[in-house]
Amino acid sequence: MFPKRNQSAFLFVFVLCVIFVLTNIQIQAQSPVQRSASQETVSYPSLQPDQFLTKWLVLGPLPISKEKPKPEDQETQKKAFGVEFINPKLTSVKAGQSQQVGDKKYEWRIVQAVEDIVDLTQTYGDSEFVVAYAWAEINAPEAKTMLMALGSDDGVKVWLNGQLVHENWIGRAVVKDDDLFSLSFKKGKNQLLLKVQNMEQAWGFCARVIGPTLFTEKLISYTERGNLDALKLLLAHGADANSKTKFGLTALHAAKINGREGAAKLLLEKGADATIAMPAPEALVDAIFTEATTGETPGAAVLVAQNSKIIYQKGFGFANLEHRVPITTETKFRIGSITKQFTASAILKLQEAGLLSVQDPLMKFMPDYPRGNEVTIHHLLTHTSGIHSYTSKPDFMQTVTVEVKPESLITSFKNDKYDFDPGTQWRYNNSGYFLLGHLVAKLTNESYASYLKKTFFEPLNMKDTGVHRWSDILAHEATGYSYLDGKFQKAQNWDMSRAGGAGALYSTVTDLYRWNEAVFNGKVLSEKNLAAAFTPVTLKDGSKPQTAGDGYGYGWSISDFRGTKEIAHGGGLHGFVTSLARYPEHNMTVSVLTNCAPSRDLNPGGLTREIAQIYLWEKMKSQESYATAAVDPKLYDAYLGKYEYPGGAILTITRDGNKLLAQLTGQPQFEIFPRSETEFFWKVVDAQITFVKNEKGEVIHGIHRQGGQTLTVPRLKEETPAQIDPAVYVAYVGEYELAPGVIITVTKEGAQLFVQLTGQPKFEIFPRSETEFFLQVVKADIKFVKDTAGKVASLILKQGGVEQTARKIK
Numbered sequence: 001m002f003p004k005r006n007q008s009a010f011l012f013v014f015v016l017c018v019i020f021v022l023t024n025i026q027i028q029a030q031s032p033v034q035r036s037a038s039q040e041t042v043s044y045p046s047l048q049p050d051q052f053l054t055k056w057l058v059l060g061p062l063p064i065s066k067e068k069p070k071p072e073d074q075e076t077q078k079k080a081f082g083v084e085f086i087n088p089k090l091t092s093v094k095a096g097q098s099q100q101v102g103d104k105k106y107e108w109r110i111v112q113a114v115e116d117i118v119d120l121t122q123t124y125g126d127s128e129f130v131v132a133y134a135w136a137e138i139n140a141p142e143a144k145t146m147l148m149a150l151g152s153d154d155g156v157k158v159w160l161n162g163q164l165v166h167e168n169w170i171g172r173a174v175v176k177d178d179d180l181f182s183l184s185f186k187k188g189k190n191q192l193l194l195k196v197q198n199m200e201q202a203w204g205f206c207a208r209v210i211g212p213t214l215f216t217e218k219l220i221s222y223t224e225r226g227n228l229d230a231l232k233l234l235l236a237h238g239a240d241a242n243s244k245t246k247f248g249l250t251a252l253h254a255a256k257i258n259g260r261e262g263a264a265k266l267l268l269e270k271g272a273d274a275t276i277a278m279p280a281p282e283a284l285v286d287a288i289f290t291e292a293t294t295g296e297t298p299g300a301a302v303l304v305a306q307n308s309k310i311i312y313q314k315g316f317g318f319a320n321l322e323h324r325v326p327i328t329t330e331t332k333f334r335i336g337s338i339t340k341q342f343t344a345s346a347i348l349k350l351q352e353a354g355l356l357s358v359q360d361p362l363m364k365f366m367p368d369y370p371r372g373n374e375v376t377i378h379h380l381l382t383h384t385s386g387i388h389s390y391t392s393k394p395d396f397m398q399t400v401t402v403e404v405k406p407e408s409l410i411t412s413f414k415n416d417k418y419d420f421d422p423g424t425q426w427r428y429n430n431s432g433y434f435l436l437g438h439l440v441a442k443l444t445n446e447s448y449a450s451y452l453k454k455t456f457f458e459p460l461n462m463k464d465t466g467v468h469r470w471s472d473i474l475a476h477e478a479t480g481y482s483y484l485d486g487k488f489q490k491a492q493n494w495d496m497s498r499a500g501g502a503g504a505l506y507s508t509v510t511d512l513y514r515w516n517e518a519v520f521n522g523k524v525l526s527e528k529n530l531a532a533a534f535t536p537v538t539l540k541d542g543s544k545p546q547t548a549g550d551g552y553g554y555g556w557s558i559s560d561f562r563g564t565k566e567i568a569h570g571g572g573l574h575g576f577v578t579s580l581a582r583y584p585e586h587n588m589t590v591s592v593l594t595n596c597a598p599s600r601d602l603n604p605g606g607l608t609r610e611i612a613q614i615y616l617w618e619k620m621k622s623q624e625s626y627a628t629a630a631v632d633p634k635l636y637d638a639y640l641g642k643y644e645y646p647g648g649a650i651l652t653i654t655r656d657g658n659k660l661l662a663q664l665t666g667q668p669q670f671e672i673f674p675r676s677e678t679e680f681f682w683k684v685v686d687a688q689i690t691f692v693k694n695e696k697g698e699v700i701h702g703i704h705r706q707g708g709q710t711l712t713v714p715r716l717k718e719e720t721p722a723q724i725d726p727a728v729y730v731a732y733v734g735e736y737e738l739a740p741g742v743i744i745t746v747t748k749e750g751a752q753l754f755v756q757l758t759g760q761p762k763f764e765i766f767p768r769s770e771t772e773f774f775l776q777v778v779k780a781d782i783k784f785v786k787d788t789a790g791k792v793a794s795l796i797l798k799q800g801g802v803e804q805t806a807r808k809i810k
Contacts, residue, residue, distance in 0.1 A: 040095040040110060043137040049211020053136060054113035057093045059106050060132030061124045069129050071200055071761060081155050081169050081197050086133060088193055089162030093135045117174050120203040127198060134194040140185040147237050149177035152205040157195040171668040174204045216243040223251045225686045226260040226625035241272040247287040248279040257617045259562060262625025281614045282312055293317035298481045298488060298596035299327045303509035304611060305589045308517055313509065319478040319595060321488060329510050332477045333593040334468055335578045336503045336571025340433050342452055343501035344381055344555025346440045348529040349455060355443050365439055369414055374422045380432035381554040382537035388416040388802060389429045395739035403495045406438045419801045426545035430502040437501015448501060460518050465507040468496040478595040480575015491575030503571060509591045512580050516589040520582055534558060534567055546646060546711055561609055561708045563621030570605045572597055579604035586616055626681045631674040633658040639691045643702050643713040648779040648800040651713065665778045719774060721766040726751040728770050731792050732784050736806035744806050
């Protein structure tokens with residue numbers, strides 16, 4: 001539905017760490033000096049490398065305007081960011097000191113971080129559209145220019161001795177070491193002042209100078225992403241190109257593994273030693289998961305096999321935190337949508353037995369299914385049926401813990417309006433695979449679980465795989481967790497009858513290895529059916545749709561990863577995220593199963609590829625490295641506008657002076673940097689966008705590349721709101737029920753109309769006519785419908801090709 005603001009992950013999931021190095025200067029670890037209560041200040045006699053500055057004098061919260069701005073009012077917020085509420089040249093601040101700001105007095109107070117991050121929400125409570133200043137004195141034993149790392153939520157400015165040294169107007173969560181910049185300390189006392197401006201929700205910051213302990217980690221992080229600008233900055237400040245992690249990895253090793261030839265060239269120019277031996281692959285995989293599962297955390301089971309031999313298998317973290325049960329390769333995980341390849345294989349086995357053809361219409365098996373004469377089994381297998389996915393319905397999460405009969409669940413979505421005509425588009429669809437699982441049972445006169453057990457699990461010795469049932473007690477089963485509000489808690493426990501053929505299986509990494517070995521060695525399907533399963537779908541008009549990966553077959557996604565073919569599928573539900581991949585040209589299987597979603601550090605899909613390139617990097621194609629090019633900012637104006645991403649999300653490109661900014665629906669705004677006049681890249685994540693023009697020189701779409709995937713994102717035409725008398729809006733104000741417990745609230749504020757879905761932010765809607773409105777943050781339309789008496793009775797929400805009606809209830 002409408003976008004949620006995500007404060008902990010971005011456009012594409014990723015954070016870039018920054019670093020600080022100190023050379024030729026002795027720094028002793030000391031705590032800030034504390035004076036008497038009435039005279040207390042914060043003065044660091046020196047700084048310890050890698051240690052956060054956890055104690056500050058803070059002033060706030062200062063409202064950015066007399067009237068609380070609306071979230072979309074960027075102009076008011078940016079104006080406040082550009083104006084100072086106090087004199088940045090403060091040379092002395094004490095606790096209790098009064099500060100006049102406008103017509104109100106505020107008081108400086110000591111704030112001590114509990115851990116590394118100064119939590120201003122904890123200090124001041126829920127405060128939105130406000131500013132705080134943080135001050136500390138730092139004594140430097142001698143003059144020295146150093147690098148500082150800083151994270152903030154949201155925008156931040158930094159002054160040293162009254163001089164502005166850094167500013168970043170951005171909406172984001174606090175991520176350690178997000179920003180990297182130089183500080184020139186003078187000998188003796190230095191005054192460090194921060195301004196942190198909050199938009200919505202959480203609020204805080206963290207800052208430190210980083211020394212050799214973390215230096216190598218950060219150097220490698222930039223190398224992996226091919227960020228030449230950051231590498232040059234670090235190396236210019238004395239970074240050791242040959243420093244190693246405790247696992248023996250150097251930045252040059254990372255450049256080779258990730259195929260970053262540009263980064264490797266730079267490192268070699270700066271003295272990197274090419275003769276230092278690469279650590280063993282097993283040690284590098286150990287390093288990834290050991291670092292991610294430090295302490296008492298949920299974890300992962302990992303397996304790598306090549307040429308029908310397991311070459312790595314290990315468990316990390318805990319299957320159950322409460323009882324401290326460790327994860328092993330025998331731990332059973334719910335595997336979510338990896339189930340789809342089993343369902344697809346079952347359908348293809350039935351085709352081999354002559355019980356169906358993938359070209360059969362759905363009505364042959366379900367005569368009463370609406371438009372069943374238009375939908376084929378092929379459409380269901382390839383996500384091209386147009387049937388609305390039941391997991392996208394607003395009330396799905398309210399029912400997911402309750403057991404359901406297949407017929408009852410099918411009844412709940414069979415009469416929903418189609419998202420598109422069968423065969424004309426691609427959209428990931430759990431309804432299609434639930435129907436396929438039901439057909440397996442219907443055609444075999446046995447349960448879906450029984451058929452899979454008899455046909456696949458028993459013959460392949462997959463003794464630890466099956467359909468998950470709430471009533472079964474499974475040995476070695478992982479408990480699912482979610483990482484929320486900085487802690488792990490038990491995840492919402494799905495009743496897997498709600499997933500069926502779309503995602504109801506549990507398994508282990510060992511059983512999934514057995515499965516892949518059987519599939520790719522011709523022991524499951526005939527050669528003809530296997531080829532069909534691995535053939536990317538084409539639409540009715542012969543075009544190839546944008547899918548998960550570079551193409552989607554029957555239950556498998558087919559991609560090119562650095563010139564290497566990848567046939568894979570992932571899975572995800574509350575508490576579990578999984579990935580199973582095959583690299584057929586190298587006879588390699590990689591599987592990562594985790595028991596935490598949302599997770600703190602583990603992304604199985606990305607980790608699967610990271611592991612693959614650790615073993616196969618010498619046989620993979622290189623990747624680009626990126627450095628900022630000198631481009632005339634006047635060219636940026638041609639790129640401004642909105643670009644449509646899958647699912648109705650919109651990437652908004654704006655300009656702020658000489659900066660080009662990009663913001664995806666519901667996520668923070670980030671600067672993108674020019675690689676050429678038409679190519680730009682993000683520094684917070686390994687992602688790029690190329691703006692494409694037509695023969696008239698007009699930008700018509702962007703090409704977005706990230707994580708081995710390429711998306712063509714069309715530029716949307718700017719729509720000018722119609723001039724409508726705001727008095728008309730009064731009739732639309734009220735509550736509309738989209739589903740039981742799911743309400744769209746419509747409010748009027750002055751001459752503006754807003755909508756808010758239960759549990760989500762409020763967004764303004766703009767008139768196209770007196771009854772039709774559109775959103776600008778996402779591609780969605782709303783139409784208000786009147787009854788025969790002329791009263792507003794409902795609204796129709798249209799998003800992503802789907803129409804839903806919400807009845808007015810208040």
